[in-house]
Amino acid sequence: MRTRTLELSVGLFLVAGIAALFFLAIKVSGLSSEVNQPSYKVYAHFQNIAGLVPRSKVTMSGVTIGRVAAIELDKKRLNAKVTLEIYNDVNEISTDSVASILTAGLLGEKYIGIVPGADDTFVKNGDEIEQTQSSLVLEDLIGKFLFNKATEDKGSTPAPAPTSTPAKAEEF
Amino acid sequence: MVKLLQRSFSMMLMGVLLLSAQLTYAAENPKDFVQRISEQLTTRLVKERAAYKKDPQLLFTIVQENIEPYVDFTGFAKGVMGQFYRQASDKQRVDFTATFKQSLIRTYANGLGAYENEKFTVKPYKAGDDPKKAQVDMDIQTSSNGVVPVTYQMVLDAQGQWKVRNLILNGINLGLTFRNQFASTVEANHGNLDKAIANFVPAAAAKKGS
Numbered sequence: 001m002r003t004r005t006l007e008l009s010v011g012l013f014l015v016a017g018i019a020a021l022f023f024l025a026i027k028v029s030g031l032s033s034e035v036n037q038p039s040y041k042v043y044a045h046f047q048n049i050a051g052l053v054p055r056s057k058v059t060m061s062g063v064t065i066g067r068v069a070a071i072e073l074d075k076k077r078l079n080a081k082v083t084l085e086i087y088n089d090v091n092e093i094s095t096d097s098v099a100s101i102l103t104a105g106l107l108g109e110k111y112i113g114i115v116p117g118a119d120d121t122f123v124k125n126g127d128e129i130e131q132t133q134s135s136l137v138l139e140d141l142i143g144k145f146l147f148n149k150a151t152e153d154k155g156s157t158p159a160p161a162p163t164s165t166p167a168k169a170e171e172f
Numbered sequence: 173m174v175k176l177l178q179r180s181f182s183m184m185l186m187g188v189l190l191l192s193a194q195l196t197y198a199a200e201n202p203k204d205f206v207q208r209i210s211e212q213l214t215t216r217l218v219k220e221r222a223a224y225k226k227d228p229q230l231l232f233t234i235v236q237e238n239i240e241p242y243v244d245f246t247g248f249a250k251g252v253m254g255q256f257y258r259q260a261s262d263k264q265r266v267d268f269t270a271t272f273k274q275s276l277i278r279t280y281a282n283g284l285g286a287y288e289n290e291k292f293t294v295k296p297y298k299a300g301d302d303p304k305k306a307q308v309d310m311d312i313q314t315s316s317n318g319v320v321p322v323t324y325q326m327v328l329d330a331q332g333q334w335k336v337r338n339l340i341l342n343g344i345n346l347g348l349t350f351r352n353q354f355a356s357t358v359e360a361n362h363g364n365l366d367k368a369i370a371n372f373v374p375a376a377a378a379k380k381g382s
């Protein structure tokens with residue numbers, strides 16, 4: 001009798017433990033919270049979406065307002081066409097908003113941040129967010145930094161002066 | 173009699189065709205537009221180099237004359253104000269456009285002061301879906317053999333003239349960089365738009381962004 005109660009309680013404890021782990025997994029991946037939220041589709045084209053994956057979050061001022069539904073190659077314009085699913089209760093994305101691909105933390109996952117604009121018209125189902133900012137690829141930034149460093153050490157004048165447009169970028 | 177009718181008809185047809193040809197040429201090809209204004213500015217810079225090295229105010233005037241008619245500062249400033257445009261009064265909007273224009277021209281002139289006759293290539297133009305908007309890419313060869321990609325985003329104004337609305341320099345969307353900086357300036361000034369407009373400095377914005 002005692003062994004049976006013992007074994008039963010151990011079994012129940014194990015089931016409870018696995019259930020808790022399962023629950024934790026769901027919570028961390030965020031699968032259940034947004035799976036049934038009604039949303040409308042909005043499109044955006046990016047030159048480089050490096051690191052962005054479907055189901056990445058879409059935020060405005062840091063608050064999640066949707067998810068990335070699909071990413072495909074636009075064969076006509078030769079850039080990436082991203083389909084964003086915005087929750088139905090968010091209707092305040094003005095037509096001149098900018099969608100930019102940001103990184104959570106320094107080397108974290110990529111997500112889309114939408115910065116609202118000044119227009120009085122708002123995007124609806126099937127509209128496109130025209131203004132975008134592509135993902136900043138870490139390798140490109142490192143490359144630019146090393147290149148600037150190299151030219152700075154080689155030339156007698158510091159990096160800003162010999163090249164006009166990096167100067168523009170810095171001073172601009 | 174018939175011959176006369178035929179002739180007058182063909183003359184009329186030619187006239188209509190010529191007229192429609194004129195109308196289609198009203199909007200300049202965006203690539204040609206960018207080529208033209210860039211050449212205009214660079215030739216002037218090369219020509220008057222000695223003069224503006226002595227007098228920096230002249231450089232400012234040169235840049236202003238070659239930038240002002242081709243940039244839609246009102247539209248650009250509206251984009252930079254972003255969400256705050258709606259809550260700004262007309263006077264604040266006008267003030268911001270004026271100060272933004274001045275600081276933009278000043279920083280652009282400062283950057284161009286180091287112009288050493290770098291060559292630029294305007295890339296072939298591919299029209300998008302909207303005939304009133306155009307995006308033109310350009311590569312600037314820097315003196316250290318690097319290439320700086322620049323993208324001009326332009327809109328067609330009521331007179332059929334292209335006006336630059338935004339610039340993407342090295343992959344960085346400048347309109348967005350300024351918009352973010354303006355938003356944080358407003359936040360730093362606790363929502364006081366007048367103070368934010370007075371304190372907004374685009375140069376600092378671009379330094380952070382690039």
